[in-house]
Amino acid sequence: MALNPRESAEYIVKNVKHVKIHYNNIEKLAQTVYKKIKEKIISVDNFSQHELHPSDKDIHAIDWIFLIDTLNFCFWTPGNDTKWKVNGQTGYFALCAAINRAIKEGVDITNPKFYSKISEEELDKILRSDDGIIKVPLLEARVNCLREVGLKLIEKYDGKFENCIKLCNNSAQKLLKLIVDEFPCFRDEAIYCGKQVSFYKRAQILIGDIWSCFRGKNYGEFNDIETITMFADYRVPQVLVHFGTLEYTEELLNFLKTDKLLNAGDEREQEIRGASIYIVEELKKNVWKLFEENGENIEKNIVNSILLDHFLWDYRRKNAKELEFIPFHKVLGIYY
Template sequence: MTPTFDFQPPRPDPLGVLSSTAPVAAAGDPVRVDANAVRRFARRMAQAPAPRHAQDALHATALPPLRFANYLLLLEALNFCFWDDEPRWRVGWAGARHDGYWALAAALRRGLEADGLPLWDAGWMAAVDEPTLGRLLRGEGRPVPLLAARVAHVREAGRVLLERWDGQFTNLVRACRGDAVALALRIVEELPSFRDEAVWAGSVVRFYKRAQICVADLARMGPPAGLGRLHGLERLTAFADYKVPQVLRKEGILVYAASLAQAVDGQTVLAAGGSQEVAIRAGTIWACAWIARALSALRGAPVSAMDVDYLLWSAGQDKAGLAPYHRTRTAFY
């Protein structure tokens, strides 16, 4: 069956990401999604195996279940804005140097094992201060960007867990009865730092990147014992960041208007919530949705936007041939 490529969101759409980004992506300016490039890419990737990363071993999956869930929430509270000019923030651990997201994973692993910090403890999170978090995230090159925002995020997570969930993220997860979308929405409701929204043409546009990736990581790394499997993961969207659109642009799937291409290639910082940044992120959401449709048709089995996102993000770790990613100072990704 040949998939159709349009900007019609599913009904119902409780997450609201596809519905709210559809008008932005459909406008096609300053970012256009190329359907022919989607088809070419899908045909090339139809038989590709799921990517694997050696760095996955950096995650503290050996923690007891309750501690692991809290650790994961901490990870996602800090999972944003790793870019900077050289020398970039990097973290060395176990004989290797890491940057970006993997530097965060390495820093948390070092904090657990070398520094002996109770990173899983909601009380520790709620009381953390800038010197403590700065030491946890110490590295080579520049300091980690947006440290004050990271402190605020971690404190918020700890405070909410203590005040509403008896200090355990698993209690919040359990309240959502295994529903992936309900969990993402509950995270956004409970933790304002995850409320990743913008305004375009007078309407609210939802992205919820970190809330969705928190749910996806919980499923991918294995939900703690007693929680059961999460369902409805296929209703999650791509996690609109700066690496995935970089790869989509290389593949010709996202086509930037000349002025935007010049700004991105010149490493001009785009305003958070501005029309250019919102267009890139909306285009990313819909490009991944279209790729998922095309791959599902080619494989004869469901492929989710979450799967596509992971494939593209993994491809973005190989920087060869990639134009610069767009630069936006934001705590949402």
């Protein structure tokens, strides 16, 4: 049985060889985050305020979120290849734009009965780029993921992911376990220093997106949402390096600058991801401490690693040019 993401991060950090953590800079970043929470710049409302996201009033919101996070992986292309773009958007938001376009065109894309039998040609058309030439990375893998989750939903959950949520009695951890047990394409695990560790990026972001969309109410009401960690990907570490909370050894930094691919499960990959989770957990604790030191009530279910991840990920997008000199680790795979 794998350690959960938090336990995995702690275990990895105790054994790291290729990265360093700077606690004083985590404390400095916590000051910045605390102010932005007070100013409502960091807020759960930011999810539904994005034009490409559904609102909690949308009857298909759960189906849309589940579909998106089934496909939410690996949007970068090796070398200097042109980026995959949809309606001018790149990466995750290009995926959102493509799915929304398909819905407007009358494609029943959020229905498991449709995507459990989807062909590569059909998904290729749905995810077609603006120029009609550049294809989304790992198209075949995306088809396989859709078929896998669609069949399971039909066979066991009456074709509705909301039935999975209802079974978990408002527990994010129970839902996390259900997701990784029932849908293998979400089972983001590896072996590090002899132990089975987990990161569960897509499974946790699925829970985080439901919580964010419904603002912690209705389907998004989880009594343990603060136990969900950040979503260990390849972009947030850039921001953590930028803020001085994460540092790569010279050897690792030089390797990343070569733009070479890492194999999934590589020790260096796991250390970057594990350290990222650990840093954001420490950041969260420091923010909680600032609220307490200022005599303010801290709603730990509101100030959580989901919001901190949103802040860091958005910061990278808004400051992409400034951060581009910091290399990111590259892995072709379905987990992030």
